[in-house]
Amino acid sequence: MTENNIIIRRIWIGIKSVSTGVGQVMFQQSAITGLIFLCGIFWGSYECGTPQVAWGALAGTIAATLAAFPVNTGCSEGRSGLWGFNGTLVGCAFPTFFAPTVFMWCSLVLCAVLSTWVRAGMNNVLGKFHINSLTFPFVLLTWIFLLASRVMDSLIPLNAAAPVSSPDGFSMASLAIYWLKGISQVFLINSWITGILFLIGLAVCSRMAAAWAMAGSAIGIAIAFLFGADASGIENGLFGFSPVLTAIAVGCVFNKPGLRSAIWTIFAVITTVFMQAATNAFLSTWELPALTAPFCVTTWMFLLPACISNGKFCK
Amino acid sequence: MTENNIIIRRIWIGIKSVSTGVGQVMFQQSAITGLIFLCGIFWGSYECGTPQVAWGALAGTIAATLAAFPVNTGCSEGRSGLWGFNGTLVGCAFPTFFAPTVFMWCSLVLCAVLSTWVRAGMNNVLGKFHINSLTFPFVLLTWIFLLASRVMDSLIPLNAAAPVSSPDGFSMASLAIYWLKGISQVFLINSWITGILFLIGLAVCSRMAAAWAMAGSAIGIAIAFLFGADASGIENGLFGFSPVLTAIAVGCVFNKPGLRSAIWTIFAVITTVFMQAATNAFLSTWELPALTAPFCVTTWMFLLPACISNGKFCK
Amino acid sequence: MTENNIIIRRIWIGIKSVSTGVGQVMFQQSAITGLIFLCGIFWGSYECGTPQVAWGALAGTIAATLAAFPVNTGCSEGRSGLWGFNGTLVGCAFPTFFAPTVFMWCSLVLCAVLSTWVRAGMNNVLGKFHINSLTFPFVLLTWIFLLASRVMDSLIPLNAAAPVSSPDGFSMASLAIYWLKGISQVFLINSWITGILFLIGLAVCSRMAAAWAMAGSAIGIAIAFLFGADASGIENGLFGFSPVLTAIAVGCVFNKPGLRSAIWTIFAVITTVFMQAATNAFLSTWELPALTAPFCVTTWMFLLPACISNGKFCK
Numbered sequence: 001m002t003e004n005n006i007i008i009r010r011i012w013i014g015i016k017s018v019s020t021g022v023g024q025v026m027f028q029q030s031a032i033t034g035l036i037f038l039c040g041i042f043w044g045s046y047e048c049g050t051p052q053v054a055w056g057a058l059a060g061t062i063a064a065t066l067a068a069f070p071v072n073t074g075c076s077e078g079r080s081g082l083w084g085f086n087g088t089l090v091g092c093a094f095p096t097f098f099a100p101t102v103f104m105w106c107s108l109v110l111c112a113v114l115s116t117w118v119r120a121g122m123n124n125v126l127g128k129f130h131i132n133s134l135t136f137p138f139v140l141l142t143w144i145f146l147l148a149s150r151v152m153d154s155l156i157p158l159n160a161a162a163p164v165s166s167p168d169g170f171s172m173a174s175l176a177i178y179w180l181k182g183i184s185q186v187f188l189i190n191s192w193i194t195g196i197l198f199l200i201g202l203a204v205c206s207r208m209a210a211a212w213a214m215a216g217s218a219i220g221i222a223i224a225f226l227f228g229a230d231a232s233g234i235e236n237g238l239f240g241f242s243p244v245l246t247a248i249a250v251g252c253v254f255n256k257p258g259l260r261s262a263i264w265t266i267f268a269v270i271t272t273v274f275m276q277a278a279t280n281a282f283l284s285t286w287e288l289p290a291l292t293a294p295f296c297v298t299t300w301m302f303l304l305p306a307c308i309s310n311g312k313f314c315k
Numbered sequence: 316m317t318e319n320n321i322i323i324r325r326i327w328i329g330i331k332s333v334s335t336g337v338g339q340v341m342f343q344q345s346a347i348t349g350l351i352f353l354c355g356i357f358w359g360s361y362e363c364g365t366p367q368v369a370w371g372a373l374a375g376t377i378a379a380t381l382a383a384f385p386v387n388t389g390c391s392e393g394r395s396g397l398w399g400f401n402g403t404l405v406g407c408a409f410p411t412f413f414a415p416t417v418f419m420w421c422s423l424v425l426c427a428v429l430s431t432w433v434r435a436g437m438n439n440v441l442g443k444f445h446i447n448s449l450t451f452p453f454v455l456l457t458w459i460f461l462l463a464s465r466v467m468d469s470l471i472p473l474n475a476a477a478p479v480s481s482p483d484g485f486s487m488a489s490l491a492i493y494w495l496k497g498i499s500q501v502f503l504i505n506s507w508i509t510g511i512l513f514l515i516g517l518a519v520c521s522r523m524a525a526a527w528a529m530a531g532s533a534i535g536i537a538i539a540f541l542f543g544a545d546a547s548g549i550e551n552g553l554f555g556f557s558p559v560l561t562a563i564a565v566g567c568v569f570n571k572p573g574l575r576s577a578i579w580t581i582f583a584v585i586t587t588v589f590m591q592a593a594t595n596a597f598l599s600t601w602e603l604p605a606l607t608a609p610f611c612v613t614t615w616m617f618l619l620p621a622c623i624s625n626g627k628f629c630k
Numbered sequence: 631m632t633e634n635n636i637i638i639r640r641i642w643i644g645i646k647s648v649s650t651g652v653g654q655v656m657f658q659q660s661a662i663t664g665l666i667f668l669c670g671i672f673w674g675s676y677e678c679g680t681p682q683v684a685w686g687a688l689a690g691t692i693a694a695t696l697a698a699f700p701v702n703t704g705c706s707e708g709r710s711g712l713w714g715f716n717g718t719l720v721g722c723a724f725p726t727f728f729a730p731t732v733f734m735w736c737s738l739v740l741c742a743v744l745s746t747w748v749r750a751g752m753n754n755v756l757g758k759f760h761i762n763s764l765t766f767p768f769v770l771l772t773w774i775f776l777l778a779s780r781v782m783d784s785l786i787p788l789n790a791a792a793p794v795s796s797p798d799g800f801s802m803a804s805l806a807i808y809w810l811k812g813i814s815q816v817f818l819i820n821s822w823i824t825g826i827l828f829l830i831g832l833a834v835c836s837r838m839a840a841a842w843a844m845a846g847s848a849i850g851i852a853i854a855f856l857f858g859a860d861a862s863g864i865e866n867g868l869f870g871f872s873p874v875l876t877a878i879a880v881g882c883v884f885n886k887p888g889l890r891s892a893i894w895t896i897f898a899v900i901t902t903v904f905m906q907a908a909t910n911a912f913l914s915t916w917e918l919p920a921l922t923a924p925f926c927v928t929t930w931m932f933l934l935p936a937c938i939s940n941g942k943f944c945k
Contacts, residue, residue: 070894071935103857107904114901114931121934125759129440147908153858227418228468264385271429274422278462285600285915301429304436305386444755542733543783579700586744589737593777600915616744619751620701 013079014065021061021084023205025135026186026198026213026245027253029080030205037187040197041092044189052095056108057187060091063112071120086115089138092188093291097146099156107155111141131303134249136296146288174235175221182217182240186292190236208252216240216247216269223273239276242295246272249299268302328394329380336376336399338520340450341501341513341528341560342568344395345520352502355512356407359504367410372502374420375406375427382428386435401430404453407503408606412461414471422470426456446618449564451611461603489550490536497532497555501607505551523567531555531562531584538588554591557610561587564614583617643709644695651691651714653835655765656816656828656843656875657883659710660835667817670827671722674819682725686738687817690721693742701750716745719768722818723921727776729786737785741771761933764879766926776918804865805851812847812870816922820866838882846870846877846899853903869906872925876902879929898932 016031022041023034038057045053064087068078077083094108115137122133149155180195187198202210220243224234233239251257251265275294283290331346337356338349353372360368379402383393392398409423430452437448464470495510502513517525535558539549548554566572566580590609598605646661652671653664668687675683694717698708707713724738745767752763779785810825817828832840850873854864863869881887881895905924913920 070890110900113897117935118931119935121931124934128443128758144904144908147911148857148904150911151859151863151907152854152904155857224467227463227470229466233466260385267428270425274459274463274467277466278459281462281465282601286912301433301436304439305432305434443758539782542778542785544781548781575700582743585740589774589778589782592781593774596777596780597916616748616751619754620747 017078017081018058018061018065018084020079020081021065022057022081022088023201024081024085025088026202026209027248028202028205028209031081033201033205034081036197036201036204040184040194040201041187041189043197044184044187044191044194047191047193048189050095052100053092053188056091056095057088058091059105060087060089060094060108060112061085063087063109064090064116067113067116068120071117083116086119086135086138087112089135089187089292090115090142093138093142094145096188097142097158097289098149099158101154101156103154104156107145111145114141129304131300134296134299135245135292139291139293139296142291143288147286150286170225178221178235178237179214179217179240181235181237182220183213183237183244185237185241186244195237202248206252208257209248212247212251212265213244215251216244219243219247219266219269220273220276223270224277227273227277229273229277233280239273242276242290242292242298243269243272245292245295246298246302249295250302254299254303264302268298271301272298332393332396333373333376333380333399335394335396336380337372337396337403338516339396339400340403341517341524342563343517343520343524346396348516348520349396351512351516351519355499355509355516356502356504358512359499359502359506359509362506362508363504365410367415368407368503371406371410371423372403373406375402375404375409375423376400378402378424378427379405379431382431383435386432397434398431401434401450401453402427404450404502404607405430405457408453408457409460411503412457412473412604413464414473416469416471418469419471422460426460429456444619446615449611449614450560450607454606454608454611457606458603462601465601485540493536493550493552494529494532494555496550496552497535498528498552498559500552500556501559510552517563521567523572524563527562527566527580528559530566531559534558534562534581534584535588535591538585539592542588542592544588544592548595554588557591557605557607557613558584558587560607560610561613561617564610565617569614569618579617583613586616587613647708647711648688648691648695648714650709650711651695652687652711652718653831654711654715655718656832656839657878658832658835658839661711663831663835664711666827666831666834670814670824670831671817671819673827674814674817674821674824677821677823678819680725682730683722683818686721686725687718688721689735690717690719690724690738690742691715693717693739694720694746697743697746698750701747712749713746716749716765716768717742719765719817719922720745720772723768723772724775726818727772727788727919728779729788731784731786733784734786737775741775744771759934761930764926764929765875765922769921769923769926772921773918777916780916800855808851808865808867809844809847809870811865811867812850813843813867813874815867815871816874825867832878836882838887839878842877842881842895843874845881846874849873849877849896849899850903850906853900854907857903857907859903859907863910869903872906872920872922872928873899873902875922875925876928876932879925880932884929884933894932898928901931902928 019031019034020029021034022037023030041057042054045051061084065084068083090112091108094104098104118137118141119133122137126132149157177192180192181190183198184191184194199210199213202213217240220240221234224239229239247265247269250268255261272294275298276290279290279294334346334349335344336349337352338345356372357369360366376399380399383398405427406423409419413419433452433456434448437452441447464472492507495507496505498513499506499509514525514528517528532555535555536549539554544554562580562584565583566577570576587609590613591605594605594609649661649664650659651664652667653660671687672684675681691714695714698713720742721738724734728734748767748771749763752767756762779787807822810822811820813828814821814824829840829843832843847870850870851864854869859869877895877899880898881892885891902924905928906920909920909924
């Protein structure tokens with residue numbers, strides 16, 4: 001192989017790692033899935049008039065992937081896309097919550113880099129208990145920069161216009177839209193078309209994951225509606241995205257699919273909705289968003305007892 | 316043995332496990348003690364005009380005990396009552412803090428079930444450090460549902476009428492009443508007669524535990540009074556219940572009784588009072604009750620250094 | 631050796647342990663360094679008109695050192711000054727935040743004693759992940775007593791007059807003063823002369839540590855200024871002290887000095903500034919000071935991935 005070929009091959013591996021990284025946000029180790037997710041992000045962010053979100057996602061994934069080299073977490077992890085997915089979410093979040101200044105872009109890259117290092121550190125800790133950090137490095141670091149922006153004038157928080165209740169109310173068609181938005185909100189995108197693209201991306205790699213994503217968003221809306229959560233939150237998919245991730249994680253990533261694990265997963269998804277409501281109320285003190293914290297905490301809660309004690313639930 | 320006898324025997328074991336579960340709230344592995352505690356709960360809740368608290372305690376203990384089967388934490392734990400005690404407290408707390416609607420009862424059962432699973436998970440983590448989850452699963456989950464109720468209209472928080480200072484002030488007789496209420500508040504009951512019943516229940520199983528409960532509540536009142544804590548809190552036993560639990564746990568459950576461990580326990584009990592005040596101030600932001608968190612945190616604080624390093628305090 | 635000589639020798643070891651304890655606040659195992667630090671504390675606290683801070687530091691270190699005997703954490707730790715340093719900081723903090731009443735002095739001694747026990751417990755936990763508790767026992771306990779003072783009238787919080795922006799602004803001379811105050815604020819002292827004394831103390835034991843302290847405070851000011859943090863905070867060294875500690879810890883205590891670890895340390899120091907801003911915003915809800923929490927959390931963050939995974943950064 002010539003020198004040139006080696007460089008081209010390395011770039012090709014890099015591109016695949018980044019694309020797989022986007023797929024790993026929903027636990028799919030597939031560059032094709034990552035590419036479809038990326039299409040969904042670009043569509044949604046241009047539709048919402050915030051193209052910087054899509055470019056942020058790309059920049060964040062690349063920065064996070066490159067940041068893995070100095071900490072040596074193992075190259076197989078990198079090829080599986082596990083270096084980049086926290087960076088993807090950081091890249092979606094920063095242009096959503098901050099005005100697009102040069103300070104925002106510097107912080108975005110720094111935070112994406114840190115997400116890889118915090119992930120390595122958290123996994124060293126949580127690995128002792130047979131769980132991993134999920135998307136929590138993204139959550140933790142984004143909270144830190146959002147809090148910092150309260151006392152640092154160079155980071156300008158965007159006053160997210162409170163989403164208004166749609167006049168459609170709860171018709172069959174609008175329910176379908178809220179349900180698809182629950183899936184698109186995993187990447188902080190508010191678009192039902194993006195939701196369809198994400199479902200296609202999931203199905204390409206795992207039809208079981210697509211099915212659990214659909215079930216997760218539906219159960220999320222149902223419980224939130226039943227227990228009287230705020231309508232605007234339901235309509236914008238904000239009670240859907242964490243249950244979607246919990247459903248995929250508990251239903252078909254960390255447990256073998258089956259009747260027992262399906263019942264277990266439904267309990268986990270229902271619990272995620274209460275966790276979402278609680279996190280919203282807790283963080284309202286600082287006007288912070290819950291991000292995917294409800295998913296992380298609930299998934300840990302449902303992995304710790306079953307998988308460690310004797311594995312009966314895992315087989 | 317006939318088929319019928321086996322069923323009857325199983326039911327009998329179940330009843331004993333549930334009753335022992337109530338006893339384990341104060342670390343007593345005794346069905347008789349549990350039964351006396353349950354009498355105290357029924358007396359106190361009917362006296363206060365909130366009978367649903369007693370029935371909630373019963374329902375919570377049963378739900379939590381049944382929830383242990385799918386996670387397989389070991390049947391000896393079940394017979395020792397360790398499956399149910401978090402459920403007992405969930406069952407006391409929900410009807411105290413929420414209006415008695417069908418949503419409250421559904422949440423109560425869900426939360427009691429979750430308490431057993433969270434306990435199994437937390438013990439898998441904390442066991443590595445030779446401590447256990449104590450009543451923290453109850454604390455954590457009750458906080459989550461209380462926070463959720465802020466944004467979910469179907470869970471209606473009861474606006475606990477602020478307890479008023481009694482006109483008796485600090486006479487000898489009224490001090491005795493506050494002291495007994497400190498013991499009854501372990502189960503969120505505000506009744507000195509219940510306090511006496513709880514002491515009897517403790518003494519039946521362990522006179523040492525009864526003695527430490529009495530000492531804990533007394534030290535709690537003394538330190539709270541000395542450092543100028545709010546009178547209404549003192550008068551309703553709210554500075555007593557966590558010190559009571561710390562005293563029993565550190566004084567005669569996790570350490571062998573003796574002079575050295577007695578001095579250690581007195582430090583732990585005093586620290587619990589400051590922890591109680593700090594937790595009250597911290598949680599006032601969300602108007603959340605401290606529950607038994609001050610006991611859990613302080614007990615961990617006093618178990619971690621002594622028991623792991625070289626066990627000199629434990630012998 | 632006569633009986634008398636043994637007693638004198640023991641007292642001498644005790645004095646050295648206490649003095650080394652003061653040095654260990656900045657990771658220096660040297661009684662001389664501790665003595666120079668103590669001079670700095672006395673100078674600064676008398677200069678600021680709060681002599682009780684210096685006497686508190688002395689009392690806290692002695693109490694914390696004596697408290698180690700019952701928990702048996704190993705006598706070599708004691709001779710290294712590791713028993714006392716949390717107590718030093720407790721002793722600086724209490725007279726800074728509370729009015730000098732008898733209740734304050736009792737709480738100071740209790741809290742200093744507890745700091746040694748909490749350190750022993752936290753190290754038992756964190757040791758499993760190859761990190762240690764740093765100054766977090768001091769941070770945690772001081773927060774608890776500050777929170778407790780909100781509901782306990784006997785602990786009177788001092789309403790720290792909000793530090794005003796100096797009219798000098800950002801001239802070269804004033805920048806040097808802010809930079810030195812960043813170093814003195816490690817012990818909660820607001821005096822540039824004390825900052826110089828602390829640098830001398832560091833250089834006596836380790837010139838590398840002194841260099842990193844200078845770099846840490848400078849980077850702290852630069853990033854805080856660049857990202858628009860509040861001027862009064864910068865001018866009083868409040869964005870300097872945590873970066874100073876991070877720089878020493880990550881730069882030359884837990885990693886071997888070198889180019890790779892120097893780059894790693896600069897990332898850590900920059901991250902500490904954002905962590906400081908975030909902690910300030912988070913704690914403003916309860917009007918609590920950040921203390922050295924930003925240093926602890928950021929240092930853990932940068933020690934966990936590098937040192938555990940394969941140690942490549944540590945050599």
